[in-house]
Amino acid sequence: MSEEYYAARIPADIDRPDAVVARLTFRQVAIIAGTGAACWLIFTAVHRAAPHLPLAILLAPLVLALTVAAGIALGSRDGISADRFLLAAARHARRPRLMVHAPEGIPPMPSILPKAWRRAAGPRPAPLVLPAAGVDGAGVLDVREHGYAQIAACSTVNFALRTSGEQNALVTGFGRFLNSLSGPTQILVRTRRMDLTGLVADLEEAAGALPHPRLEDACRDHAAFLAHLSAHQQLLGRQVLLVAREPQAAAATDAGLRLSRRHAESGAVLAGAEVSVVPFTPAGAYGLLADAIANENPGGFQ
Incomplete structure (x- = not known):
């Protein structure tokens, strides 16, 4: 019996806003x-106030302004429209450049100091408010006004090497997972740099305990290869995370129970797609957050 593979055509610009006039969106x-x-x-008002002004002098800045507006409306960068990109750049320019962990607030400079010293100190730092307020004993994150969230690690599946029937079964299993979602859920594919220092050190330490000199030489050669690879190449690793969130939980305990149940249900459904779901422990969630903010001493999480 021949295997059947079901496919559906999905447009590449599925997130593009609807066009209203000449393939232009309402915003454009x-x-x-x-x-x-x-x-x-502006042209009408200036022309009536100064009718003898040459049209070239009057139209030049207006045409330039209209050209810039058209470029902003039609341009884009990294999939973001130019107007939104400029607004984000303006908000970024207005944000403080130096932020520190200060939950009690930043005290002002002592008034007894000379004004020249206070001016030389530059702008005052702003308090750093992290998205997560803490991690409880069940690994549930307190995301302040957004409720509570729990993170789980997901295994990956090699989809390209499967037959068409196996691919169809995997897609069907993933579709069941999507249809079973009962709350806000995020699938996050995280890319980060890999550090092979620990692996190289483990290989060097284990090489001396191998039973044959050739095995020891092979182990040390492999450790040297990994060290050279880590020093001369930018190694990246991908991590698939499943984040479940309870935006309107009455208490952290109730939220933790609901989030744990949702992760268990997701793991049971995704097992049909050969994907395992393992929630992070409190230490694992703490380490994940500390690695995400790239801070050697993340004092903001208790």
């Missing part, structure tokens, strides 16, 4: 039309 039309209307009003 609003930017271009609004700028055009403003330029027309």
Whole structure:
């Protein structure tokens, strides 16, 4: 019996907003039309106030402004429209450059210091407010006003080497998981740099205990190869995380029970797609957060 493979065509721009006029979205039309209307009003007012002003001098800055507006409306960077990119850049420019962990607040400079010293100190740092307020004994994260969340690690499946029937079974199993979701859930594929220092040290330590000199030489050669690879290449590793969240939980205990039950249900359903789901322990969740913020001493989590 021949295997059947079911496929569905999904457009690549599924997240693109709907076009309203000439393949332009409402946001693009609003930017271009609004700028055009403003330029027309400015042209009319200036032309009536100074009718003898040459049109070239009057139209040049207005055409430039309209061109810039069209570039902002039609341009994009990294999948983000140019207007949103510029707004994000403006918000980033207004944010403080130096933030420190200060839950009690940052005290002002002592007034007894000379004004020249206080000016030389530069702008005051701002308090750093991390998204997560803490991790409890069940590995549940307190994400402040957003409720509670729990993170689980997921194994991966080699999809390309499967037959069409096996691929269809894996897709069906993953579809059951999506249909079984009962709360906010995020699938996060995290890429981070890999450090082989610990592995190289373990190989060097274990080489002397091998029963044959050739095995010892092979182990040390492999350790040297990994050390050379880590020193001259940028090694990246991927980690698949499943984050379940309870946005309106009454208490952390109730949220932890519901999140644990949801992860257990997800693991049972994803087992049909050959994916294992293992929730993080409190120490594992703490280490994951500390690694995510790239801080050697993450004092913000208790």
